Amino acid sequence: METSQFIEETLPILQEKIDDVLAQNKAQTPSILQESMAYSLNTGGKRIRPMLLLATLKALGQNITQGFMTAIALEYIHTYSLIHDDLPAMDNDDYRRGKLTNHKAFDEATAILAGDALLTDSFALIGKDSLITNAEVKLDLINKLADAAGSKGMIAGQIGDVQAEGKEIDLLEMKEIHKNKTGELLHYAIYAGYQIANPSAEIKALLDEFAWTYGIAYQVQNDLQEVMWSDDDRGKFQHSDAALTKNTYPSILGTNGAIEALFANTTKCRTLLQQIKDIDESFDDQLLAGFLTFLKI
Incomplete structure (x- = not known):
């Protein structure tokens, strides 16, 4: 299957499911927090990570429906990381993809909490996914996502990047930083796809x-x-x-x-x-x- 066709057909379905998840939580979520989360989730972008996960399932001959909640969880994690990266204490960016960054569109406290909510809610999305019936697979997906996003993965890469600012580092040091900061979530996309497909x-x-x-x-x-x-x-x-x-x-x-x-x-x-x-x-x-x-x- 042509990748462009797959993305053209699948991306609107993914977006619809993201909207559904947000809508289901709307009644229990403070409106300003809901708006801030949705704002950053819907700033555009190729959504490469969730698309890679779903494409891995498809390439292995599986129904991609099994992977939607895990794909959304992964996009939640990625989006939270961007919100926090843009903050004044980090990259101090005013714009992302041509739109005001979250802390500029709302305020710093709201942006931080929106990121926190996306991070925390991501694990519940997988835990409550009724389409993954194998409890061991589900637990593995949650644990692996925590490792990929946390102190052994993406955040380890982020602190390494911060500590390397203004210093000269060698190729091996830089590879380790980027493996954690960028590579872990990309790896997880394909890992989750093949774990579900087995x-x-x-x-x-x-x-x-x-x-x-x-x-x-x-x-x-x-x-x-x-x-x-x-x-x-x-x-x-x-x-x-x-x-x-x-x-x-x-x-x-x-x-x-x-x-x-x-x-x-x-x-x-x-x-x-x-x-x-x-x-x-x-x-x-x-x-x-x-x-x-x-x-x-």
């Missing part, structure tokens, strides 16, 4: 490696986007000197080295998907391979 151990291992490799490629591409901008008239990339002073793949490897790293990791992703296809002909490798188009520069 393919063979061999396929799980290959998908696991694909997930970590995709996370590296995602971060390299993100760093390159910050460092390079395209001159539309000449079709050439120019450097942003300010971005080159940060601890990024281009600042450590050089721009050409980062481009090579991006190519190497996306190539490895395609190889891993082909290996799964060789094991199981019914596996839709092209559906997941299509997510690599988001990594173009």
Whole structure:
């Protein structure tokens, strides 16, 4: 299946289910908190993480309905992290995706509490999901999400990023920071998909490696986007000197080295998907391979 078609068909359904979840909690949630949560959940974006989860299920021949609540929980976690990242004590951003950040649209206290609510509610979404009937799988999904988002995962990466500001770090240190800060939630998307689908151990291992490799490629591409901008008239990339002073793949490897790293990791992703296809002909490798188009520069 074409990835663009899958996203075009699935994204509106995901949005409808997000709206349903918010509506179900409306009566018990203070209105200003409800508005603040919905504001950041609905600022747009590709929703790559929940889409990856659902696409993994689809690629493994499973009904994606089983994954919607876990996908929404993952989007809740991601959204909470963005709300808190934008706060004055963190990145101090006024805009995200062309809209006022949550603390600017509301206030700092409301933004903090909206993030707290999204984080906490995410685990209840999985716990109350009636479509995942295997209690062991459900518990594993909750535990793994807590690990991916918490002090051993995303937050560990965030504090590492804060501590590295204004310092020169080496490639291994930066990889560890980005593995935690960005890679853990991307990995969880694919992990949750294959845990629900439950393919063979061999396929799980290959998908696991694909997930970590995709996370590296995602971060390299993100760093390159910050460092390079395209001159539309000449079709050439120019450097942003300010971005080159940060601890990024281009600042450590050089721009050409980062481009090579991006190519190497996306190539490895395609190889891993082909290996799964060789094991199981019914596996839709092209559906997941299509997510690599988001990594173009």
